[in-house]
Amino acid sequence: MSAKLLFYGIILSTLYFKYMLYAEAQTTDPSEVSALGAIKSNLIDPLGHLDNWNDGDPCISNWTGVICHNSTLDNEYLHVLELQLLRMNLSGTLSPELGALSRMEILDFMWNNISGSIPTEVGNITSLRLLLLNGNKLSGSLPETIGYLPNLDRIQIDQNFISGEIPRSFANLNKTKHFHMNNNSISGQIPAELAILPNLVHFLLDNNNLTGHLPPEFSRLPNLLILQLDNNNFNGTSIPASYTNMSKLLKLSLRNCSLQGPIPDFSTIPGLGYLDLSWNKLNGxxxxxxxxxNITTIDLSHNHLSGSIPLNFSGLPNLQRLLLENNSLSGSVPSTIWRNINLTGNRSLILDFQFNNLTNISDTLRPPANVTILLHGNPVCNENQLQIGQFCQLQSIPFNESSTVALSCNSCPENYEYNPSADIPCFCAIPFHVEYRLKSPGFSNFQPYYVDFEVYLTNGLVLSINQLHIDSVVREEGPRFRMQLTLFPDRITIFNTSEVLRIRSMFTGWLIPDSDIFGPYELLNFNMGYYGYGIS
Known part of the structure; x- marks a missing residue:
């Protein structure tokens, strides 16, 4: 009997020894553990989100925000796959040791208070797909080394204090689709070399200090959908005629760029949905x-345009805003623009012709109730005050658009909320909340696209439409649309944790397919609430 016990003891000891060897092999790469320690030491963490970075192994002990590959990549160690530190109230600086996380694919420090510069060592992370640093206090110039990241899909450094020029090395970013670098202090000329980028889709550099001229070579970009350069200073230059050859362009926004010369004929772009050339010095x-x-918005206001308002603005089925105020347009006020436009439901049309030289009316002005015509500051108002006085009052276009829904059911238990979208009346469940922003939409008015957005987002997240409730929509400068979203479990009262994490990874990994009309999105916050803060 003792011999058998001895035999089984040897077997169990051997298995335990093999298990310990296996467990040891599954720990995180020591160089990456050391790098994480250096990263933490450079950060100020007043709310203690990273306190567990001192406990155990990063990958085995589920350090906050540290997501690892499911298996070893080199038959020895686990490696960091993602660093997800969204909105954790972190300050301090970014450590150069970030470059040691050489197998990382997502680097996310969005919406913190981090200052200092972007370390050049970020260029060592050749596996990096998403560089997400927007909404911080970063300064200094963009490292040349970023231009040598062969797998980079998205660079988001907007809403910082980045200065200096765009490195010409960025012309090497053959896989990059999204350049989101708006609201910084980036200067100099846009490198013409970027025109060779085969996959560039969104190029957002509005609200910077760019100068020089608009590179005509950009017309060669085969997949460009959005070109947004508002509030830069391309002083005295014109819009390249070659831009009319951008066959896939959906949105062109060049507001307040000190441009002059004529407006090119953009009718050759088959899918153009949004055109903003306002606050320039365009003439002719x-x-x-x-x-x-597809056009929803045409804004040519605050220029030096002359001649009459052409008839080609009539019959555009999706038009929401035609803004021509503060020019030198003359002739007749058109009375047919709203014909053949879809104005059903909550759709509307604004025609702003204020402060021009319009002298007469082509026909009786009898627009539908949801068409707004603004004529103040035109001679026609002096001569036809009795007939068109209601259109001649000084008005401004309302900027803020918001939408909220009041709830009328009895209160739910703690942590539960009533789901207004559920097909079961007054059904209570435990949701989580997402703060979300449409960054460059192809429209000026969200309301007509409310249902379309619900379908788009729930399809992208692989959810049923009754799992989404849009709590509010607020129009912001840009225009952009900031939303508060609530996501509910489907016909049950609680999500399982894996489903919450799956949905979060869809948002944070930018795995929701792009939309032509809704454009790129920003994740502003992901509040897991009852399900716990952060990724575990």
């Missing part, structure tokens, strides 16, 4: 060929 007449039937 407005092109008379009809723009794309």
């Amino acid at each position: 007449t407005i092109p008379t060929n009809r723009l794309s039937g």
Whole structure:
């Protein structure tokens, strides 16, 4: 009997020894553990989100925000896959040791208070797909080394204090689709070399200090959908005629860029949905060929345009805003623009012709109730005050758009909320909340796209439509649309944790497919509430 016990003891000891060897092999790469320690030491963490970075192994002990590869990549150690530190009230600086996380794919420090510069060592993370540093206090110039990240899909450094020029090395970013670098202090000229980027889709550099001229070579970008450069200073230059060859362009926004010269004929762009050339010094007449039937917004206001308002603005089925105020337009006030436009439901149309030289009316002005015509500051108002007085009052276009829904059911238990979208009346469940922003939408008014957005987002997240409730929508400068979203479990009262983490990874990994009309999005906050703070 003792011999058998001895035998089984040897077997168990051997298995335990093998298990310990296996467990030891599954620990995190020591160099990455050391790098995480250095990263933490450079950060100020007043709320203690990273306190567990001192406990055990990063990958085995689930350090906050540290997500690892599911298996070893080199048959020895586990490696950091993602660093997800969204909105944790962190300050301090970014450590150069970030470059030691050489297998990382997502680097996310969005919406913190981090200062200092972007370390050049970030260029060592050749596996990096998403560089997400927006919404901080970063300064200094963009490292040249970022231009040598062969797998980079998205660079988001917007809403910082980055200065200096765009490195020409960025012309090497053959896989990069999204350049989101708006609201910084980036200066100099846009490198013409970027025109060779085969996959560039969104190029957002509005609200910077760019100068020089608009590179005509950008017309060669085969997949460009959004070009947004508002509030820069391309002083005295014109819009390149070659931009009319951007066959896939959906949105062109060049507001307040000190541009002059004529407006090119953009009717050759088949899907153009949004055109903003306002607050420039453009002159000449407005092109008379009809723009794309997708167009929702045409803003040519605050320029030096002359001639008459052409008839080609009539019959554009999706038009929401035609803004021509503060020019030198003359002739008749058109009375047919709203015909053949879809104005059902909550759709509306604003026609702003204020402060021009319009002298007469082509026909009786009898627009539908949801069409707003603004004529103040035109001679026609002096001569036809009795007939058109209601259109001649000085008005401004309302900027803020918000939407909220009041709840009328009895209160739910603690941590539960009533789901207004549920097909079961007054059904209570435990949700979580997402703060979300449409960053460069293809429209000026969200309301007509409310249901379309619900379908788009729930399809992208692989959820049913009754799992989403839009708590509020607020129009912000840009225009951008900031939303408060609530996501509910489907016909049950609680999510399992894996489903919450799956949905979060869809947002944080930018795995929701892009939309032509809704454009790129920003994740502002992901509040897991009852399900716990952060990734574990």
